[in-house]
Amino acid sequence: MIKINDLLIPTLDDVDFSSKKILVRIDINSPVDPKTGNLLDDSRLKAYNSTIRELVEKGNSVVLISHQGRPGDNDFISLEEHAKILSKYLDTDVEFIEDVMGPYAREKIQNLEKGRVMLLDNVRFVSEELIEASPSQHAKSYLVRRLSPLFDGYVNDAFAASHRSQASLVGFPVVLKSSAGRLMEKEVSALAKIFNPDDYPKVFILGGGKVLDSVRIIENLVKKRLADRILTGGLIAELFAVAKGLDIGKDNIRVLEKLGILSLVPRARKILLMGGPIEIPVDFRVEKEGKVIEEPLNKLTGVIKDIGTTTTGIYSSFIKDAKVIVMRGPMGIIEDERFREGSKTLLVDALESSGYLIIGGGHMISMLGNVTVDSNKVHISTGGGALLLFLAGEKLPALEVLSTSGVK
Known part of the structure; x- marks a missing residue:
């Protein structure tokens, strides 16, 4: 556990995530070239190596979820390129799913084999993710209700987005065994x-x-x-x-x-x-x-x-x-x-x-x-x-x- 102020936050050392199916919220929101639509900097993607590798090495199947930009902005794009870059850094194939919570995404999640990694598309393609609401309200969102039954646990490693009270960040811990990821742990431990x-x-x-x-x-x-x-x-x-x-x-x-x-x-x-x-x-x-x-x-x-x-x-x-x-x-x-x-x-x-x-x-x-x-x-x-x-x-x-x- 990490103690900061009056909070006790569980880490990967406090949960049994082995041979499970885990949903991991990361923040790979990156600057985008407005002319080409390509990423200009991929340093944020590299930062998640530790968490993802550890979960894979423990025999888990890992599904990643993140946002990129906001509707109407030039950087509001698909996460397809992100998946390719993650694959390079992790030295393993990160399968990109051109869906977030529809039938196709849910079927792919259900069939994901142990030790494999998958990245869902931009979670902000789902309008619920743009709403600021309480964890209990977000636990009732379609995003959480449709995805949470497919997972054994949830890891939040997106410290950079932790000031947002959005579905993918606060809804899943209400209904799933949850912990901070290694990057989140490092951030909070330093700030403590x-x-x-x-x-x-x-x-x-x-x-x-x-x-x-x-x-x-x-x-x-x-x-x-x-x-x-x-x-x-x-x-x-x-x-x-x-x-x-x-x-x-x-x-x-x-x-x-x-x-x-x-x-x-x-x-x-x-x-x-x-x-x-x-x-x-x-x-x-x-x-x-x-x-x-x-x-x-x-x-x-x-x-x-x-x-x-x-x-x-x-x-x-x-x-x-x-x-x-x-x-x-x-x-x-x-x-x-x-x-x-x-x-x-x-x-x-x-x-x-x-x-x-x-x-x-x-x-x-x-x-x-x-x-x-x-x-x-x-x-x-x-x-x-x-x-x-x-x-x-x-x-x-x-x-x-x-x-x-x-x-x-």
Whole structure:
């Protein structure tokens, strides 16, 4: 069992899934080339090797179910290509079924032999999957009622979709013996460290352009006293500088105004009054008249593009002493090579520290490049929206129902 907050979530170690027929919910939703309809990135598909291989090696027959895109969007496509890519990574044939819950799909599931793997088509082809409802309501859905009698158990390995209360995510645990998969277990075990009082100091490094998301996260961290230090960069740092009454220069104020961020100043001030351990940069790397220079916070004349050298050194000292480090969002405009240094330095320092590092968000992950990380001390989250809501203190329906379902 994994314990996180007040939840106890069963894993594959807590259930007897051997020589059974198992339905596995994965999340292989991937970016799609709008011109060709082909997948642009298949990293999410590779992530499920561990769970699927383990179930196959135990003599189970495995049926995979997932979504891809939303109706009306360019990436709302069949999962046929996904099946081919999964076959390559698993080194076994993953049979693609051009159906989800109709007679053809049910017949193929019934006849699936032990040790074989099958992928059903895009579950969002079924309109019920687009509805947000309670687990008990979804347990009565056609999707669950038609498929659940064909299976001996259900495994949810789709942490990235666990903030959704949809049929394939919350309906099956109500009626089937259920557990988290290995990827879900890894995600939840890593995030549980955030709530473990024995793992401190905890340092959160928050940057990037999604300011409202970061404000929500900081509010929760401060309210629950989860963070020992919150190190800010990017637009969130500028917001809190303004909230403290500091002058960041007319050009930077105009940027915040244009993006609608100034409306969050009262909210940021309230967080500061709560006593949040929020650090803002003391200097910045800015662009002024086409040149890159560093300026202290109290003498800003250029447009902020990265944190400065002094700030990087201060932040690095906090990282060095941390037991748990959470990084979400870059410190600067990393798309421009001139403004990657702050983010890159902090990432390297975090990787070299003795603390446990959780990396969330595609921008920070992209900076890893081909760097090999130690999975025992570094967790790269696949969470996306689920990770955001988790850090913001909101409940994740798919985890909640796994906990209440037990192992039946």
